[in-house]
Amino acid sequence: MAYPADLLGLVEGYLEVLDFGVDPRAARLVEAMRYSLLAGGKRVRPVLTLATARSRGADPALVLPAAAALELVHTYSLIHDDLPAIDDDTLRRGHPTCHVAFGEDIAILAGDGLFAEAFNLLLLTQAGTDNARLGAAAEVARATGVRGMVGGQYMDVVGQASGDDDLRVLHALKTGRLIEAAVVCGALLTGAEGDAVAPYRAFAAELGLLFQIVDDILDEAGDEAELGKSVGKDRAQRKVTYVSWHGLEGARRRALESHARAVERLAALPGDTADLAAVTDYLLRRPR
Numbered sequence: 001m002a003y004p005a006d007l008l009g010l011v012e013g014y015l016e017v018l019d020f021g022v023d024p025r026a027a028r029l030v031e032a033m034r035y036s037l038l039a040g041g042k043r044v045r046p047v048l049t050l051a052t053a054r055s056r057g058a059d060p061a062l063v064l065p066a067a068a069a070l071e072l073v074h075t076y077s078l079i080h081d082d083l084p085a086i087d088d089d090t091l092r093r094g095h096p097t098c099h100v101a102f103g104e105d106i107a108i109l110a111g112d113g114l115f116a117e118a119f120n121l122l123l124l125t126q127a128g129t130d131n132a133r134l135g136a137a138a139e140v141a142r143a144t145g146v147r148g149m150v151g152g153q154y155m156d157v158v159g160q161a162s163g164d165d166d167l168r169v170l171h172a173l174k175t176g177r178l179i180e181a182a183v184v185c186g187a188l189l190t191g192a193e194g195d196a197v198a199p200y201r202a203f204a205a206e207l208g209l210l211f212q213i214v215d216d217i218l219d220e221a222g223d224e225a226e227l228g229k230s231v232g233k234d235r236a237q238r239k240v241t242y243v244s245w246h247g248l249e250g251a252r253r254r255a256l257e258s259h260a261r262a263v264e265r266l267a268a269l270p271g272d273t274a275d276l277a278a279v280t281d282y283l284l285r286r287p288r
Contacts, residue, residue, distance in 0.1 A: 001278040003042065007050040007060055011043045014064045015071060020117060032102040032110035033117075037075045039093040044211070044279065045070040045182040051275035052186025052200065063189045065126040066136055069118035070182050073144055076118075077153075077178075079111040086157060115144075128189050136185040140178075148177035161240040168209070175215070176208025183207070183276075203265040203276075210258040211283050216241040217251050218286065259284040 015037060020030045046067030050060035082089040082097040083104060090100050099107035122137045142148055152174025155161060161170045183204035187197055220243045242251040262280050266273055 001274070001281050003282045004047060004051060004275040004278055007047045007054075007275065008043055010050060010060060010064060011046045011067060011071065014068050018068065018117075020113070028102070029106060029109055029113060032098055032106050033113050035095075035101060036079050036092070036098045036110060037072065037114065039095050041093055042282070043071055044283070045074050045178060048179065048182040048204070048207075048276070048279055049186040051279060052183050053190045055269065055271040055273045055276055056187065056190040056192070057271060058190040062127060063186055065121040066185050066189055067182075069121040069126075069140065070178065070185065072114040072118040072121070073140060073149075074178060076111040076114040077144075077149055079107050079114070081153065083107065086153070126189065132189050132191070135188045139181045139184050139188065143177040143181035148173055148181075149175075152177070156239065159240075164245060167240055167242065167245060171212035172205065172208060175212045176205055179208040179211060180204040199265070199268045203262060203269060206258060206262040206265055207280060207283065210255060210262055210280070213242045213251055213255045213258055214283060214286055216243050217248065217255065219243070220248060220251075255284060 018037075020033055046064075049063055049067035049070060053063045054060045078092060079098045081087050082092055083099055089097055091097065095101070097107075098110055102110070118140070119137060122140060123133060126133050126136065128136075144150060146154075152170050152172070155166070155170045156174060161167045180201060181204075183200050184197060187200040192200065219241070242254060246254060259280065263277070266276055266280060269276070
């Protein structure tokens with residue numbers, strides 16, 4: 001099943017023309033923001049938002065601001081993760097990381113700027129009822145705070161994952177919550193309310209786990225040229241991962257099991273979920 005190229009194209013076109021301001025005194029900052037934002041990739045999170053909207057019978061273009069906001073948040077997290085104080089990476093999406101290209105000070109501000117602009121998109125540009133837009137903004141805020149991405153990153157930085165349960169919690173927070181928010185925002189902004197949101201959240205939670213297991217595998221056994229980033233970092237930093245805990249083959253088995261659970265949960269969603277199925281399959285079979 002092919003990755004939904006039309007949705008990827010919608011996202012790329014929207015990101016390309018985003019306006020972060022024309023004040024020449026901030027030109028270098030905007031350049032750094034766009035440098036990282038437009039570096040490419042499969043745009044998994046925004047594509048999930050668009051795919052969810054389409055599965056519910058809505059025009060995917062209607063949720064482009066929210067989808068773009070999720071990519072801005074994701075890019076901000078990558079910029080900060082790559083900093084010397086955290087993961088100390090020099091390569092991202094096949095290019096020098098933001099702090100290598102622009103300096104640590106500008107990279108930090110570029111990440112901060114992308115995070116703030118994401119909420120501008122959600123609250124000022126995204127169409128929909130006030131309740132839907134506020135619900136989506138709250139979802140993204142929860143997904144990125146202490147109960148989400150930042151909390152998971154803290155657990156990773158201080159080495160608080162000492163076993164399988166801890167590892168699952170860490171990745172559910174650090175990676176899974178933003179993927180969950182991508183799907184849930186697509187549902188909320190197309191009219192899903194109350195109990196109708198729960199199946200989307202359940203599917204996306206499993207998708208986040210699948211993403212992270214495969215990410216751990218790729219860090220151990222992936223091709224750096226294909227991935228566009230450094231490999232072997234987790235082992236070098238002695239991080240607890242699905243590979244270090246279960247071995248490479250064990251991690252691959254768990255990826256297959258997670259994929260099967262995601263497919264099962266996807267079957268509970270209404271509408272035409274072909275695009276969501278295609279993304280689910282892609283996450284299992286990402287380039288090695």
